[in-house]
Amino acid sequence: MESKTAPSCRLLFCLLISAAVLRPGLGGYTVNTAYGDTIIMPCRLDVPQTLMFGKWKYEKPDGSPVFIAFRSSTKKSVQYDDVPEYKDRLSLSENYTLSISNAKISDEKRFVCMLVTEDNVFEAPTVVKVFKQPSKPEIVNKALFLETEQLKKLGDCISKDSYPDGNITWYRNGKVLLPLEGAVVIIFRNQMDPVTQLYTMTSSLEYKTTKADIQMPFTCSVTYYGPTGQKTVHSEQAVFDIYYPTEQVTIQVLPPKNAIKEGDNITLKCIGNGNPPPEEFLFYLPGQPEGIRSSNTYTLTDVRRNATGDYKCSLIDKKSMIASTAITVHYLDLSLNPSGEVTKQIGDALPVSCTISASRNATVVWMKDNIRLRSSPSFSSLHYQDAGNYVCETALQEVEGLKKSESLTLIVEGKPQIKMTKKTDPSGLSKTIICHVEGFPKPAIQWTITGSGSVINQTEESPYVNGRYYSKIIISPEENVTLTCTAENQLERTVNSLNVSANENKEKVNDQAKLIVGIVVGLLLAALVAGVVYWLYIKKSKTASKHVNKDLGNMEENKKLEENNHKTEA
Numbered sequence: 001m002e003s004k005t006a007p008s009c010r011l012l013f014c015l016l017i018s019a020a021v022l023r024p025g026l027g028g029y030t031v032n033t034a035y036g037d038t039i040i041m042p043c044r045l046d047v048p049q050t051l052m053f054g055k056w057k058y059e060k061p062d063g064s065p066v067f068i069a070f071r072s073s074t075k076k077s078v079q080y081d082d083v084p085e086y087k088d089r090l091s092l093s094e095n096y097t098l099s100i101s102n103a104k105i106s107d108e109k110r111f112v113c114m115l116v117t118e119d120n121v122f123e124a125p126t127v128v129k130v131f132k133q134p135s136k137p138e139i140v141n142k143a144l145f146l147e148t149e150q151l152k153k154l155g156d157c158i159s160k161d162s163y164p165d166g167n168i169t170w171y172r173n174g175k176v177l178l179p180l181e182g183a184v185v186i187i188f189r190n191q192m193d194p195v196t197q198l199y200t201m202t203s204s205l206e207y208k209t210t211k212a213d214i215q216m217p218f219t220c221s222v223t224y225y226g227p228t229g230q231k232t233v234h235s236e237q238a239v240f241d242i243y244y245p246t247e248q249v250t251i252q253v254l255p256p257k258n259a260i261k262e263g264d265n266i267t268l269k270c271i272g273n274g275n276p277p278p279e280e281f282l283f284y285l286p287g288q289p290e291g292i293r294s295s296n297t298y299t300l301t302d303v304r305r306n307a308t309g310d311y312k313c314s315l316i317d318k319k320s321m322i323a324s325t326a327i328t329v330h331y332l333d334l335s336l337n338p339s340g341e342v343t344k345q346i347g348d349a350l351p352v353s354c355t356i357s358a359s360r361n362a363t364v365v366w367m368k369d370n371i372r373l374r375s376s377p378s379f380s381s382l383h384y385q386d387a388g389n390y391v392c393e394t395a396l397q398e399v400e401g402l403k404k405s406e407s408l409t410l411i412v413e414g415k416p417q418i419k420m421t422k423k424t425d426p427s428g429l430s431k432t433i434i435c436h437v438e439g440f441p442k443p444a445i446q447w448t449i450t451g452s453g454s455v456i457n458q459t460e461e462s463p464y465v466n467g468r469y470y471s472k473i474i475i476s477p478e479e480n481v482t483l484t485c486t487a488e489n490q491l492e493r494t495v496n497s498l499n500v501s502a503n504e505n506k507e508k509v510n511d512q513a514k515l516i517v518g519i520v521v522g523l524l525l526a527a528l529v530a531g532v533v534y535w536l537y538i539k540k541s542k543t544a545s546k547h548v549n550k551d552l553g554n555m556e557e558n559k560k561l562e563e564n565n566h567k568t569e570a
Contacts, residue, residue, distance in 0.1 A: 045124045068080065203220065250273075252268070258399075260303070416443040447471070447486075
């Protein structure tokens with residue numbers, strides 16, 4: 001049966017194909033597909049019951065057809081025509097939906113689904129549109145810097161592999177940049193790859209900058225059409241270094257100029273507010289009309305007070321643009337008179353002066369032996385307690401590290417002076433003799449007994465304070481004696497004597513001692529007798545109690561006996 005109908009079918013197919021009859025009421029249908037995706041084209045025709053087979057074709061630009069797929073309604077077999085660009089890319093389903101994998105730009109054609117019966121041919125065209133999203137735009141060939149008031153190329157914004165082509169827009173700080181004569185020049189270029197048919201868009205921006213563009217971000221975007229409509233992709237921000245001329249110079253002093261003192265190093269730093277800043281300047285020192293050419297810093301070492309004055313700096317090529325500052329080199333002088341080690345005699349007068357010369361008011365402090373004095377020392381008549389180490393200190397509190405001091409070590413010398421005193425003990429048994437000595441250097445004290453020349457070594461001495469101390473002895477002389485106190489230092493030897501009489505109450509004291517001993521012995525004998533009597537009484541009471549307990553047998557008699565015993569005891 002198939003062989004009989006085949007010739008008639010082929011003849012009908014050729015006639016119908018040449019006629020290319022469209023079903024009334026069907027218009028164009030468009031399928032939008034992303035580049036590289038699978039194109040899916042439904043046939044969009046109702047399958048007739050008398051269907052013999054279905055075919056898909058596409059139309060060349062000249063309108064001639066190219067058949068690419070065939071499917072029989074009876075054998076369910078699918079055949080694909082030998083079209084190189086669609087080799088292994090086609091798939092025709094049972095409902096005659098055609099799928100084309102890995103969509104390319106060349107697939108952008110008019111495809112037609114054809115359903116053929118014995119007496120008719122039905123066609124449904126589908127237009128395929130392929131879209132390719134461009135790469136993220138990037139600003140390239142960026143300028144290293146931009147200069148104010150000069151029209152200069154900022155860079156190129158490039159976006160690749162787009163289909164169809166898109167449009168590039170420039171932005172400054174988020175706002176669209178539009179062409180402006182002499183200030184904003186935008187040149188757009190579009191190039192298609194003949195192999196891939198993809199577009200590369202390039203936009204060059206020439207821009208005249210001002211100081212307002214400092215740290216301002218520039219961006220660009222590409223606007224394109226995709227399967228779902230128009231979209232925009234933005235580039236990363238680009239910030240450009242803006243060059244502008246110096247309009248003002250300033251001068252700095254290191255360290256801070258209110259703390260400069262003699263011996264310091266001073267560094268002058270000149271700064272221009274341009275970009276890039278100037279690298280060289282002219283420095284003018286006090287009293288020097290000609291400037292010294294240097295980098296942005298100039299250093300003076302070990303400055304003295306005569307360096308105080310006005311310092312200036314200026315641009316080399318524009319000397320009228322100048323900056324200045326006043327510098328004071330602080331100083332502090334101290335003169336102590338007398339100073340060092342000074343030895344004076346007790347009672348002498350000693351004028352002391354501490355003279356200060358400074359760049360501003362200075363504080364003065366006097367110390368003696370590390371203790372602060374309330375006022376400066378003045379000696380009209382020296383005493384031993386005036387000796388010590390005196391220090392005059394001065395400082396400028398506003399200037400760190402500026403302080404000075406000088407010292408005076410005062411030594412007050414004196415010949416030994418002696419004063420002797422005596423004191424009798426209330427008992428009359430002993431006498432205390434004290435030798436008070438004053439002098440410096442410290443005198444040595446020696447006790448002797450006049451006549452015999454005996455030296456007394458058992459003495460007690462006080463601490464040596466402010467040129468004074470004493471030595472004392474305690475004696476009980478049986479006869480009148482004369483004691484001699486000798487004090488000696490490097491200046492002189494001084495001697496003083498004191499007569500000490502014998503103890504007058506010695507006999508009386510002995511009699512009193514004997515009386516006391518007798519009283520004590522009598523008290524001891526009386527205590528002994530009382531102890532013996534008490535012991536005999538206790539012994540007798542215990543013996544009587546034992547005899548009564550043996551003779552009496554009842555409690556009442558015992559009680560009476562006990563009462564009698566108590567009475568007896570009483």
